[in-house]
Each structure stands twice: as structure tokens, then as C-alpha cells.
Amino acid sequence: MIELINLTKRYGNFTAVDDLSLSIGSGGITGLLGPNGAGKTTTMRMITGYFPPSAGKVIIDGINISFDPVAVKKMTGYLPESAPVYGDMLVYDYLKYIASVHSIKGSERIDDTSSMCGLSTVMGKKISNLSKGYKQRVGLAHALIHDPEILILDEPTNGLDPNQIIEIRNLIKEIGKKKTVLLSTHILSEVEASCDRVIIINKGKIAADEKTADLSAKFKAGNSISAEIKYADESNVKNALKAFCGSVEVFYESEGILKVNASSERDIREALFNCAKTNGWVLLSLEKEKNTLENIFKDLTGGSNNA
Amino acid sequence: MLKQMFGNPFIIAKREVSSFVFSPVAYIVFTSFMFFSGAVFFYNYFMNGEASLRGYFELLPWLLSVFIPALTMRLFSEEWSTGSIEMLLTSPFTLWEVIIGKFSAALVLSIMMIVPSLLYLITVSLTGEVDLGVTFGGYLGAFFLCALYSAVGIFISAITSSQVISLIVSIAVCFFFYFVFFALQFIPGKTADILQFISTGYHFRNFAKGIVDSREILYFISMSVLFLFSAKIGIDKRR
Structure with a gap:
């Protein structure tokens, strides 16, 4: 589903992502784990087509993102870190706008997505007045509204309280049963709790790529x-x-x-x-x-x- | 091909217009524009006893140089500063779609700002003769001026995440393009010709005289496209 081939991103002399190659099959949850500044966000931004790689290819479902970015963006849902949504809009208006962006007619999908993300009670509120947890959910609804095959989440539980973290995790797990999910985090327990596969990256390179269950076994230190x-x-x-x-x-x-x-x-x-x-x-x-x-x-x- | 490149910018334009119209900034910008343009018109009307829109069109470029940047300053700068640009550019839009969408929004808003001046036209027609050529030319010129200044504003907004910088630099650039016209008399030879060619003031004056020339139209269109193109390059470089 997601294939990265020799992906590289340079900012001047600094190499944020260094010759990264990996392949993620259809379905399941993959965790991208790494310390801050490891290149997680940069990798995700290239996968979602926010900016082009300095070298290498991103191929999503057989389509090279450099050749047909719009087609790729149609089948991916992306939640950037800190969920930057338009604060001046009402939740309902925002979801309606995003639905129109994806040419979704009618309110059925808006209702489904909002109840899935637990937004039903705040639909009439201005986004800037919402708490961080709810803002994050609006961002998640943004990523989910067109029922994408691939969901890319950059630190989805960042800044949430423990109850919200559990809710969001359960939601992601539910989605991961049918869709391909790639999430990034620097919280290890999160990977253990929700990911099937974990890719550890450090300084823009892959340090480990294992099934979550195998990882602890493989690295057992006696x-x-x-x-x-x-x-x-x-x-x-x-x-x-x-x-x-x-x-x-x-x-x-x-x-x-x-x-x-x-x-x-x-x-x-x-x-x-x-x-x-x-x-x-x-x-x-x-x-x-x-x-x-x-x-x-x-x-x-x-x-x-x-x- | 065209559809592939420009898609459906209407969705973005609609959001931008409604989000602006429902913000307090809109009322401040629209009412102060009406206050100043009204002052100019009625000064001319009562003090000079002139029943025409000539004075209004004469000062319009100055007013637009200030007020259009106030409409465009947030279009991209706010997206950069809040990070929502990331969501916008990872939505299934082409970059042209986004730019044209925001540009159309700015154009619609600036036209909304000018529309109340039709009341002055009614005032004039009640007390005197309306020169149709001058009026039509003036409005057409105003439309192209709005387009060009919107494009300038979009370009500046696209390259800075500060709305204040966006506003001030856009005003400066708009002023420059208009001002150049007045500086011509101090500048000799070939330089003057070039400056005259790029001056919005020179080209707008012809419109305001009631002369609608394809050269003028071409000037405004190509300058607007130039700035929108620069905006695209600016965003590509920045992201």
C-alpha cells in the first residue's frame, strides 16, 4: 500500500530523512517510532505530498505521488501534528467544508464521522473554543471523512489526557482492522498498545523494523x-x-x-x-x-x- | 487539462469569503472603506459642486492600495502561522486550485467593497448627467485594479507568516506601482518609459478617462498572472 524507495529529504546541509526504504502492506497499524527530530514528521509529510522528497520515490497503491498527487491525496487521510484546523469555523461548518473538498454530498457521512470521533455534542461550537482533545478529534474527523484507505497520523495522542488517549487509541485500533494506518509517536507504550508493526527511525534512518511482538523477543538481552x-x-x-x-x-x-x-x-x-x-x-x-x-x-x- | 490543473477553486473561494464576511475584520474594513470613499465623493459633490464620479475614481487607487492588502493579508499568512497550510496542501487540491481559489475570494471581497459606490452613481444621476463612458471605464479599471492588487496581496501573504508584515509590505508594493506614475517627471529617458509601463496609475488613468484599450487590459491581466505565479513559486520554495 505504501512504498518508500530511497527516500531522502535534505534541508541545506542537514539530512532529515536519509535514504529510507520501506514497504507497508494493506491493513494493520504501523508505528513510526523515534526520538524528536528523527525524521518522523518529515517522512509523513513526503508520504502525504505536503512537500516533495529531495530524492527517492513515494508510491501509494501503485501511484507515484510526484506524478499524480491529487489521486494519492484522495485516498489518504492525514492528521498533522497538533491538528491545525481553522479556528474561526464551527465544527459542523468545518466538516461540511471538508466534505465538499472531497465532493461528498449530503450530511450522512458528516453525521457518521462526527459520531465516530465523538464530536456530536460540539457540532455547533467554534473550533477555537474547543479543548485540545476536541480539536484533535476534529482533525481526526478531517482525516476520516472521505473514508480513506490509508490513514496517516502524526502523534495522534499528543497533548491529550489519559481518558482521551484511550478513546483515540481504541478508535485507531477499530480503523486499523479495515484500513492501513501509519502513526508516529515518541511514546513507547503507545506502540506496544496499538501497533502491529513498529519501525524505529533515528537520524533519518531505519534502526529497526519488526512486528511489535517479535521486537521484545529479538532484542532480549539475556x-x-x-x-x-x-x-x-x-x-x-x-x-x-x-x-x-x-x-x-x-x-x-x-x-x-x-x-x-x-x-x-x-x-x-x-x-x-x-x-x-x-x-x-x-x-x-x-x-x-x-x-x-x-x-x-x-x-x-x-x-x-x-x- | 485545464480542469486537471485548476480543478474546482470555487470550494476554497466560498470558504474564504464566508469566513471573512463573518469576522469582525470585515466590518471594520468595509465600513472604513465606505467612510473614506464617501468622504472623497461628497467632498467633490458638495464642495466642488461636481456631479460626477471623477473625483472618486481619481482617489480609488489610493484607497484600494490600503484596503485590498487588508483583505488579503490573512489569506496565506494565517495558514502559515497556524500550520493549517499543511492540511490545505495535503487535501486533494492542486496548488493552482488553492491560489486561484484564494485570489477569487479576494477579488469577490474587493468588488463587494466597491459595490456600494453605485449609490453615488444614483446620486449623480439624480442631480446631473452621468457620463456613461467614464463610468463604465472607471468601473472596469477598478475591477482590474482590484485583481492586480489582490494578486500582489496574495503573493506577499504567501511568503510571510506574519499578517502585519503581509499588510505593510503589500501596501508598500501597491503604493509603489501607483506612485511610480507621479515620479515620472523627475526621471529621464528610457527609465521613465519602463516605469510608465509598469505603473498601475498610468494604465488606470486611461480607463478612468473612458478609454478602454486592449493594451491596458493586457497589462493588468499579465501583471496579475505574474504575481500569482510568484505566489506559487513562493509557496513551493517555503513548504
């Missing part, structure tokens, strides 16, 4: 555990654990309680438990650390690119 042990001596614990752990770190966390961070090739929880039993230690806690998206993200993007 078996790390952390434990708290009472009634034990620091050096004793260290020596005992060295027998079966790759790396061990032992220190007093508070009076009488030892904190242990250890990792190994295999699961060492059982061995640790048995070791504690024979030595008469009291195991206060024993936890296996999951390699979360946060850690993967930090590894892949170097953690220092918060520019």
Missing part, C-alpha cells in the same frame, strides 16, 4: 535478575553467585539488606533460590528484568539523541 537478600554477608553472596552467574553486582541497599543484580546466559532464578536456601539467606525479592521497548529504544538510538 536473563537479568535483581534480588534482595537479608541475613547475608556481601562477600559470601558474591562468591556463591559467581559459580553460576556471568556478572554479579552486590551492594548494601539499606541496613542489612543486600541488593543483587546478576545476569547469565540462562535463567538463574532457581539456582539463586537453592543457593539462598542452603546458605540460610532470606530472599526478600527476586525479579526477572524484562527487556522493555524503552531499553530497546535506548540501545538502538544511542539514548543521547534528544535533540
Whole structure:
């Protein structure tokens, strides 16, 4: 459905998107994840035809966007970051205007879209008087009104309160069952919550491209555990654990309680438990650390690119 | 081909006109324009005892130089500053469609501004003889002047996200094109010829005298197209 071939965007000497190639099939939700300034918005703007790439091609449903931008724009819905909609219009008038832009006659589609986006109660209000959450929904309605095959959302839950985030996420999930959705975010839990596939980009390049489920498995950094042990001596614990752990770190966390961070090739929880039993230690806690998206993200993007 | 390039600019024009007409700015602009143009007309009518629109048409270019930029200043500048330009340009419009749409809106609004002056025409016809040639020429000239100044305003608005800058620079550019005409007497030779050719004042005067010449029409059309084309280049460079 969406195909990017060697896509590049340069601003003077700065390369925002660097030789990016990817292909997104029909249906499902794909998350574009990256730190601020990674090139997410720039990529989306090229996909939606807001500006042309410096090099490379954007092909949507077999059509090169440089050759027939209007045809592509007809089948894509786009919600830019911060949903810049005309503040001086009433919600209803705005949706009516957008409907006319897409040559949609009658009010049926306007009603459907507004109830889908939860706008029914604010139809008579001026957009500039709406809260951020409602403005975002108007932007979403703008993107959805012509029932596009492809939906491109730039940080759709940005600035919303937790309840609104859940609502919007559910809506996106619902849409993702039938349409192709590409959303960008720098919030990792969002990707875990709603995306089928995640593409991590950093400095304009793809750092990882995996199914959300596979991502954590692939980047599992061995078996790390952390434990708290009472009634034990620091050096004793260290020596005992060295027998079966790759790396061990032992220190007093508070009076009488030892904190242990250890990792190994295999699961060492059982061995640790048995070791504690024979030595008469009291195991206060024993936890296996999951390699979360946060850690993967930090590894892949170097953690220092918060520019 | 034409349909492909220009599509249906009517949708954009309609939105722009209605959004302007429902804003307080419209009332300020329209009423102050009526106040000034009325003052000019009735000064001429009562103080000079002249039952004609001659004085009105003489000062019209000055008034339009100020008031049309007030109509056009927000057309693109506001879109740039709020970011809504992104939604506009990713809608299924061609860039020409957007520009022509906004240009038509500006033209319609400026005509709306001039239409009340038909009342002066009635006043004149009640007390004296209406010179049809001069009146027709004057209105035709006013129409082309509106088109050109709208195009200028659209161009400036397209290249700045500040409405204030858009307003002031547009006024300056409109003034310049009119003013050049008065500066001609201080400028020698060939330069004067060129300046005379680009001056809106020179070409408008002929209209106001009741002379409708294809050269004048061609001048206004080509200058308007030039500015609209510059607006397109400006937007392409900026986005």
C-alpha cells in the first residue's frame, strides 16, 4: 500500500530523512517510532505530498505521488501534528467544508464521522473554543471523512489526557482492522498498545523494523535478575553467585539488606533460590528484568539523541 | 487539462469569503472603506459642486492600495502561522486550485467593497448627467485594479507568516506601482518609459478617462498572472 524507495529529504546541509526504504502492506497499524527530530514528521509529510522528497520515490497503491498527487491525496487521510484546523469555523461548518473538498454530498457521512470521533455534542461550537482533545478529534474527523484507505497520523495522542488517549487509541485500533494506518509517536507504550508493526527511525534512518511482538523477543538481552537478600554477608553472596552467574553486582541497599543484580546466559532464578536456601539467606525479592521497548529504544538510538 | 490543473477553486473561494464576511475584520474594513470613499465623493459633490464620479475614481487607487492588502493579508499568512497550510496542501487540491481559489475570494471581497459606490452613481444621476463612458471605464479599471492588487496581496501573504508584515509590505508594493506614475517627471529617458509601463496609475488613468484599450487590459491581466505565479513559486520554495 505504501512504498518508500530511497527516500531522502535534505534541508541545506542537514539530512532529515536519509535514504529510507520501506514497504507497508494493506491493513494493520504501523508505528513510526523515534526520538524528536528523527525524521518522523518529515517522512509523513513526503508520504502525504505536503512537500516533495529531495530524492527517492513515494508510491501509494501503485501511484507515484510526484506524478499524480491529487489521486494519492484522495485516498489518504492525514492528521498533522497538533491538528491545525481553522479556528474561526464551527465544527459542523468545518466538516461540511471538508466534505465538499472531497465532493461528498449530503450530511450522512458528516453525521457518521462526527459520531465516530465523538464530536456530536460540539457540532455547533467554534473550533477555537474547543479543548485540545476536541480539536484533535476534529482533525481526526478531517482525516476520516472521505473514508480513506490509508490513514496517516502524526502523534495522534499528543497533548491529550489519559481518558482521551484511550478513546483515540481504541478508535485507531477499530480503523486499523479495515484500513492501513501509519502513526508516529515518541511514546513507547503507545506502540506496544496499538501497533502491529513498529519501525524505529533515528537520524533519518531505519534502526529497526519488526512486528511489535517479535521486537521484545529479538532484542532480549539475556536473563537479568535483581534480588534482595537479608541475613547475608556481601562477600559470601558474591562468591556463591559467581559459580553460576556471568556478572554479579552486590551492594548494601539499606541496613542489612543486600541488593543483587546478576545476569547469565540462562535463567538463574532457581539456582539463586537453592543457593539462598542452603546458605540460610532470606530472599526478600527476586525479579526477572524484562527487556522493555524503552531499553530497546535506548540501545538502538544511542539514548543521547534528544535533540 | 485545464480542469486537471485548476480543478474546482470555487470550494476554497466560498470558504474564504464566508469566513471573512463573518469576522469582525470585515466590518471594520468595509465600513472604513465606505467612510473614506464617501468622504472623497461628497467632498467633490458638495464642495466642488461636481456631479460626477471623477473625483472618486481619481482617489480609488489610493484607497484600494490600503484596503485590498487588508483583505488579503490573512489569506496565506494565517495558514502559515497556524500550520493549517499543511492540511490545505495535503487535501486533494492542486496548488493552482488553492491560489486561484484564494485570489477569487479576494477579488469577490474587493468588488463587494466597491459595490456600494453605485449609490453615488444614483446620486449623480439624480442631480446631473452621468457620463456613461467614464463610468463604465472607471468601473472596469477598478475591477482590474482590484485583481492586480489582490494578486500582489496574495503573493506577499504567501511568503510571510506574519499578517502585519503581509499588510505593510503589500501596501508598500501597491503604493509603489501607483506612485511610480507621479515620479515620472523627475526621471529621464528610457527609465521613465519602463516605469510608465509598469505603473498601475498610468494604465488606470486611461480607463478612468473612458478609454478602454486592449493594451491596458493586457497589462493588468499579465501583471496579475505574474504575481500569482510568484505566489506559487513562493509557496513551493517555503513548504
